[in-house]
Amino acid sequence: MNDYDVAVVGAGAAGLQAAQTLGRMHQSTVVLGTDRYRNDPTGHMHNFLGHDGTPPAELRTAARKDAEAYDDVTFRDAEVLSVSGSLGDFVLELAGEEPVRARRVLLASGVRDTLPAVPGVTENFGDLVAHCPFCHGHEYAGTRVGILGSAPHVGAMASMLGPIASELVVLTDGGALEESVAQTLARLGVPVVEAGVREVRREGSGLVVDLADGATVDLGGLLVKTDWALAGPFAEQLGLEVSEMGAVVVDAFGRTSVPGVFAAGDMAQGPGLPMPMASVLVAAASGQMAAAGCVQDAALARIA
Known part of the structure; x- marks a missing residue:
């Protein structure tokens, strides 16, 4: 059985940046990942310094090449089934x-x-x-943009999209808006369509939404709310603290509630945040911070 200073589970932006940071600090590191990524459906990343419009797979390929240049970093394309143990012996x-x-x-x-x-x-x-206005909203600029659903976030989403879209429309798909949300949309002048949504289909460079009452709505883009859950069973296996949102709770250096276990990327919720920030750039930065936390903790243990 091979022994390493750090095992990184996941080879997306957070895991790859963590690997590079650990490699530069001469920490023996194994990166364990599969070929499944959250942003696989996305053709181009946006809102990433120096990489706006880059396909996510291209960034991952370049980042892996960077990390592989360090002798202390090993990649294994393998699925992790379970993690057990404690600090010093996982x-x-x-x-x-x-x-x-x-x-x-x-x-x-x-x-x-x-x-x-x-x-x-x-x-x-x-x-x-799309689900993120920061990642995709600009691409819908100057068009009618739809917001699907009746969840409480709809009012805030409409307010953020206001300067981008030429028009907005909320499609509740038969759901009922909270009174405060309805009032917000009314103040913003955003129309609400309550009919059920039968289908969303591409037509030309935009979308057509077919409603249950037979009407249609033409859109340049549609914002939806996704429900998400941790991709792996590791938080439960290790007994990590999770937030009300279901993310792993971490400090500024990615430390979880269990000594020796760090978390980064979309699965990790840092201090002061209401939820994880679903952004490739933020994920990479959190991977760097978590790797730094690993190095610092190891250094302090050696001099304790």
Whole structure:
């Protein structure tokens, strides 16, 4: 069984940046990842310094090449089934391969999204359908933009999109808005369509929404709310503290409630944040901070 200073679980932006940071600090590191990523449906990343418009896969390829240049970093394309143990002696069981032992574990395995069960949403997600106005809102500029659903966030979403869209429309899909949300939309002058949504389909460079009452709505883009959950079972296996949102609670250096276990990326919720910030750039930064936390804790242990 191979021993490492740190085992990084996940090879997205957070895990890859963590690997590079650990490699530069000469920490023996194994990165364990699969070929499944949250932003796979997205053709281009946005709102990332120096990489605006870059396909996510290109960034991952370049980042992995950077990390592989360090002798202390090893990549294994393997699925992690379980993590057990404690500080100084964690064991990671892998699918079809020998287990790995590590003194510390850095979880960057991300989350999985569940999209609204409306035909056409999944097929167009990551392009004309999105969940983040910071990542995709600008691409809908000057068009009518729809917001699907009746959740409390609808009012704030409409307010953020106001300077971007030429028009806005909220499609509740038969759901009932809270009175305060309805009042916010009325103040903003945003129309509300209460009919059920039968289908979302691409037409030309935009979308057509077919409603249950037979009407249609033309859109340049559609914002939806996803339900997400941790992609792996590791938080439960290790007994980590999770937030009300379901994310792993971490401090500024990615430390979880269990000594020796760190978390970064979309699965981790830092201090003062109401939820994880679903951004490639933020994920990479949190991977760097968690890696720094691993190095600092190891250094302090040596001089204690």
